[in-house]
Amino acid sequence: MMELLFEGLIKAFEMIISGDPEIVEITLRTLRVSMTAILVSTLLGLPAGMLLGLARFPGRKLILVLINIGMGLPPVVAGLWITIFLWRSGPLGDLSLLYTPAAIVIAQTLVSLPIVTGLTATAFQQIDEKMILQIKALGATRWQLVWILMKEARLAILAAIIAGFGRVVAEVGAAMMVGGNISGETRILTTSIVMEVSKGNFDIALALSFIIMAIAFLITFCLTFLQQRKRPE
Amino acid sequence: MKEPLIVLENINIRTRDRSILSIPRFELFPGEALGVMGPNGAGKSTLLKTMALLDLPGEGTVFYRGKKVTDHSVLDVRRRFAVALQQSLLLDMTVHQNIAIGLKLRHRSRREINMKVEHWMEVFKISHLARKQALHLSGGEAQRVNLARAMILEPEVLFLDEPFSALDFPTKVQLLKDIKQVVSKTNTTTVFISHDLTEIKYFTQRMAIIMGGEIKQAGSTAEVLSEPNAYAASFIGEWSRLLT
Ligand SMILES: Nc1ncnc2c1ncn2[C@@H]1O[C@H](COP(=O)(O)OP(=O)(O)OP(=O)(O)O)[C@@H](O)[C@H]1O
Ligand SMILES: [Mg+2]
Numbered sequence: 001m002m003e004l005l006f007e008g009l010i011k012a013f014e015m016i017i018s019g020d021p022e023i024v025e026i027t028l029r030t031l032r033v034s035m036t037a038i039l040v041s042t043l044l045g046l047p048a049g050m051l052l053g054l055a056r057f058p059g060r061k062l063i064l065v066l067i068n069i070g071m072g073l074p075p076v077v078a079g080l081w082i083t084i085f086l087w088r089s090g091p092l093g094d095l096s097l098l099y100t101p102a103a104i105v106i107a108q109t110l111v112s113l114p115i116v117t118g119l120t121a122t123a124f125q126q127i128d129e130k131m132i133l134q135i136k137a138l139g140a141t142r143w144q145l146v147w148i149l150m151k152e153a154r155l156a157i158l159a160a161i162i163a164g165f166g167r168v169v170a171e172v173g174a175a176m177m178v179g180g181n182i183s184g185e186t187r188i189l190t191t192s193i194v195m196e197v198s199k200g201n202f203d204i205a206l207a208l209s210f211i212i213m214a215i216a217f218l219i220t221f222c223l224t225f226l227q228q229r230k231r232p233e
Numbered sequence: 234m235k236e237p238l239i240v241l242e243n244i245n246i247r248t249r250d251r252s253i254l255s256i257p258r259f260e261l262f263p264g265e266a267l268g269v270m271g272p273n274g275a276g277k278s279t280l281l282k283t284m285a286l287l288d289l290p291g292e293g294t295v296f297y298r299g300k301k302v303t304d305h306s307v308l309d310v311r312r313r314f315a316v317a318l319q320q321s322l323l324l325d326m327t328v329h330q331n332i333a334i335g336l337k338l339r340h341r342s343r344r345e346i347n348m349k350v351e352h353w354m355e356v357f358k359i360s361h362l363a364r365k366q367a368l369h370l371s372g373g374e375a376q377r378v379n380l381a382r383a384m385i386l387e388p389e390v391l392f393l394d395e396p397f398s399a400l401d402f403p404t405k406v407q408l409l410k411d412i413k414q415v416v417s418k419t420n421t422t423t424v425f426i427s428h429d430l431t432e433i434k435y436f437t438q439r440m441a442i443i444m445g446g447e448i449k450q451a452g453s454t455a456e457v458l459s460e461p462n463a464y465a466a467s468f469i470g471e472w473s474r475l476l477t
Contacts (some may be wrong), residue, residue: 037381046240095271098394123309130318130320130322131322133282133287133316133318134318135315135321135324136287136311137285137287137314137340137392138315138334138335138338138382138386139308139311139312139314139339139386140338141338144338148324148334149324151326152324152325163423
């Protein structure tokens with residue numbers, strides 16, 4: 001067992017150092033796809049979460065319930081629905097997005113959006129109503145108020161993005177289903193790990209897993225660093 | 234008689250099942266220091282919120298210098314006021330940045346902001362805390378920052394909602410003295426909510442007693458304290474007699 005791990009490590013180093021073109025390509029695609037997905041999730045989820053956390057409107061509770069359910073949405077279910085929608089004869093079939101990286105971005109966005117939105121909403125719901133009054137009293141316009149509240153909630157916002165990113169890189173079921181793990185087109189790290197394992201190539205799978213862990217670690221580290229940035233005393 | 238600065242007319246604020254503020258008419262005059270007293274939950278903070286235009290009342294009208302305040306004008310008018318609440322509610326930034334925030338929101342020049350921040354930190358004796366994170370301050374320090382943050386706006390009306398209640402006695406006395414001095418020097422109109430008769434006596438010339446969302450008595454502070462009506466007497470009677 002230890003041998004297997006060790007071999008995997010050696011193999012990983014070999015592949016990375018030798019710059020195995022396929023590995024490089026898969027890694028870059030994974031980065032591109034995951035970063036796009038988390039970016040879209042953040043751009044949509046932050047404003048939506050802020051609105052849900054701060055505003056009061058009919059239907060708000062229902063939406064919050066749906067989002068909480070969405071947080072636990074099994075990726076394969078998301079994948080299934082996207083496949084149905086993108087299927088050639090489906091409602092969005094004309095876009096021919098199925099089995100493209102774009103489809104994976106959509107799937108990863110769908111599974112991370114509820115997390116980013118839900119955690120952001122919770123963060124903003126926790127802001128003391130008196131704090132909002134006080135900021136208004138300081139003469140803030142509506143947009144200035146939002147900006148100040150975002151700065152106040154920055155730790156929680158980053159936590160929401162970190163959690164969403166975790167979902168994005170970990171997700172494999174949906175990416176497999178809507179991307180198809182096509183070599184040179186939609187193969188990403190997680191889907192190729194699944195494939196290598198099914199072929200019995202544990203060493204390659206391990207090598208890939210080290211790469212994905214390194215990516216997850218690096219990005220989470222950067223976000224956490226940003227979050228916990230030491231403030232001047 | 235001076236023109237009133239703020240007039241409340243036919244104000245009615247209610248929650249789903251009951252009225253929390255009901256004021257047919259109430260006036261605030263320029264240059265005066267108005268005290269507001271009343272039991273917990275009487276509606277004092279709600280009154281302040283309405284007068285300071287933090288929320289336009291659903292029912293009723295607020296006039297500022299004779300003009301009806303509308304959704305359109307509310308921000309402009311609100312920016313002439315400053316509010317310090319009981320909890321200091323400082324933002325997660327340095328003391329300097331906290332005091333500067335109001336002017337920054339008004340897009341004043343950096344030079345002006347820095348000059349004024351220095352000045353008000355001196356007035357409230359917190360210059361040494363300038364670079365400190367506001368959330369690390371003691372209660373008394375935070376309250377000084379809170380007051381400096383309000384005073385730097387050079388407001389026409391200063392609203393104080395029990396800003397001294399969390400302070401130890403000497404600090405409270407010192408701050409009351411400092412604020413009173415600043416307010417009378419700058420001729421700032423002040424609305425001061427407090428549960429403390431001695432504070433009200435020291436600070437205000439006029440006072441209002443509010444109970445159950447209604448103003449039960451309003452008049453000169455000396456008069457209300459020496460001749461409280463039945464409502465006021467039920468609330469402050471005993472104590473004011475003991476004090477005078
Ligand atoms: N946002 C709100 N929603 C529902 N009820 C509210 C709200 N704000 C205030 N109230 C109610 O209105 C009443 C008056 O509240 P307010 O805060 O004005 O009292 P107060 O006189 O300032 O009391 P205290 O001396 O405790 O500060 C209270 O009964 C309170 O529960
Ligand atoms: Mg109150």
